[in-house]
Amino acid sequence: MAKPQGFDFWKTTLKGARFVVAPMVDQSELAWRLLSRRHGAQLCFTPMLHAQVFVRDANYRRENLYNEVCQEDRPLIVQFCANDPEVFVQAALLAQDYCDAVDLNLGCPQMIAKRGHYGVFLQDEWELLEKMVKLANEKISVPITCKIRVFKEIDKTVCYAQMLEKAGCQLLTVHGRTKDQKGATTGIASWEHIRAVRKAVCIPVFANGNIQHLSDVLRCIQETGVQGVMSAEGNLHNPALFEGRSPPVWEMAEEYLEVVKDYPPCTLSFVRAHLFKLWHHTLQIHQDLRKELAKVKNLEGLADISKQLRLRCQEEIAKGKELGEMQENDLPFPHWICQPYVRPASKELVANGSIKELVMKKTACQKRALDISDRTADVLSKNKQKKKARNPNKNFCLEQKPKYIKCEQCGNPKGNKCVFNLCRGCCKKKAYKEVADCLSHGLKFKTKAEKQKEEEQEII
Template sequence: MEFWARSLRGARYVLAPMVDQSELAWRLLSRRHGAQLCYTPMLHAQVFVRDANYRRENLYSDLCPADRPLIVQFCANDPDVFVQAALLAQEFCDAIDLNLGCPQMIAKRGHYGAFLQDEWDLLEKIIERACEKLSVPITCKIRVFPEMEKTVTYAKLLEKAGCQLLTVHGRTKEQKGPLTGVASWEHIKAVRNAVKIPIFANGNIQFLSDVERCIQETGAHGVMTAEGNLHNPALFEGKNPRVWEMAEEYLDLVRQFPCSLSFVRAHLFKLWHHTLQVYQDLREELAKVKTLEGIIAVNRELKRRCQEEAANQKEGEEPTGELPFFHWICQPYVRPPPKDTTKEESGVRGKRALEDEEENAELLSKNKQKKKLRNPKKSFDPALKPKYAKCDQCGNPKGNKCVFQLCRSCCKKAAFREMADCAGHGLLFKTKYEKSVQCKSVQNVEAPEINIPEAPILQPPPEIKA
């Protein structure tokens, strides 16, 4: 509790760790508009230890006095690797967070995030080892089990191992994408009442009123938001500004603190989400631009059209459709509920079932439904999917034909280091080297002397007398 009050300054409004979305520029924008504590994007512990460029791009180059308090989040499944990564990061942050909440397929393949939530012995070792070696506190972010009692036992185990702050996302690992559904604040409240460490609640946050209501209903010390913040960075201020105001402010910060263009484009898609449904041509343009200046130009055109539309409004005119505000006002995007939602009393949805595709076709994403129409025989049953072999170095899926048995990134480094080829990944370091050597050897070979016999001297023909 002392750590939360002192090091984290009693933060109640928290920006979630978001892969490729909670970079420095966005963190600073969120802090300006009410966020009191920010997390870095989830960083891969093994890559962080191995790759100096990865460390510099994701943390070391982000040093900014205004970006505190800050918690660095890692995904890991090995105690030693997690500790090594944390030791390299601890002087740049106020705490280290272990990601136990990522439900995505890449986490399943790499065996981290929410797919560690049943390996309690391993989690105890990771946290205990980190507490012994680090000078900053260890925190965790988890998802709940469908069973409330098991969730409480899980939280107590992490607390006992040494976790000093716990963020509870009130959804199971199956609740994602079209099956996201509603988060269970009941589970969060049960955890809050069972442990003595500070608790952050995560889920169902779209307005500032949701934040206050969540704190009252769960007793949480703070509230974390992800999607709500992406659509409205001023959520914690209780304001709904015009989208172009937030977009222009963010783009100015990107100029000062550059980041990947894909991050910037993704943020603009979220901010302008409702407006881009109206102006589809600009949506396509935003997807195509290749420079920051191009993105700024699209943002400028979106602003112009919205201002023109607002100027032509009649007095007292109300927004049409289901949106509470006009589309150029920052407001949440509400996901449509799952069509087959059968919530239990706890409000937590059961496991996703795709065994019978004909009866459960509505559970497929729109993209998979399109693929199903094109190829009716295609199966989406998870049990029939090929098993992905792991890269020996980083745990990500390795190439099926890789000569090093590695993923593409690790293979590229190995092939360059050993000057070898990998046909599976199309890397030809050895072949290129041999060709260059051959070219140099050919250039350095002296041309052999060739004896060319002298041409005979031809005599002029005799004169012809008449």
């Protein structure tokens, strides 16, 4: 039986899905997908899986897909990162019986993707991508889809999408941000790029970017003409987004924890990360419980912290603090209501008219700055975390470190006890010229008499 193509695939296999949960590393696991489906999501992606590891490691396959087979969790698209056509096809063949389509990740902008040479860092290698998509489309029994980021130029983005369509891509998800729009420079996604792609291709298109409320979903469909809309961070902060509801956080947190219990095993770090996202705004107020949430080492402990947060919020409600907390935190709803967390937009993008509607007030940017300082420990690299474990007092904040004293000649840091107040390089030159010692830099020079005596001994 021939596999469905393009719009037939979207209408039949994917059941005309419009509300889509994005592939999120360590975040779109089975329990979260099931929670999202219960609250309006019609299609989910797995987290990004590494094709090469998926092929060689049976445990990796079992932990990330095989053990997660669930009839409630369909339709489902499995996403892989890969940079080798043969490896991608092998991984897709191993996954095809457990999903409705296989997606090639061409959008991950993180440093790990740069080091591994996959994701958005393949977007200039059109010949390789064409070969990967074409080979997979020929070899596997389910459709191939792709998730991309845009180029700055709309015309180039359109040509890119058309190339993937011609190679055999049956559905395209377009994240309206460029490779450089990430982290502090995330900015606002360009729906103009997405609209141009939708008009230029003959396959279904999903839009990704700027989706925080159901109204954003509907507006995006209207403005771009896409078949579906994908949400990532908006969904993490409010899994009822596609229902158009903003429920109390504890309602979603407690339901999620129940799903985790019903569908074990679920990695503890995944659960903790979800609770941090759900309780994000409340944890800015109850810092003591924020620290506790980071420390607990089992599911029961996480559930207990979530319960304590609920009780504190309910106490505030009973005391009639709703209005005061809203004003204090500059949020549209009280902090215990599921609502998005919006990153500040970059200055270059604020001029865009559509962005003005989406950017939050200036105080939200200030709150973001405070949040970053609060999370310093959370964002340390693994290497720095190990150093921190060995030396808890070690300071990694450059702004708080004492300013070094500069070398008088070149400006590099000077030696702490250098007799000339110079760096090692400048000290060596000066010491040699003046035949002087600097014990701080370990520079011990011989006197002229000592040199003459050595020369005489060599002659003898």
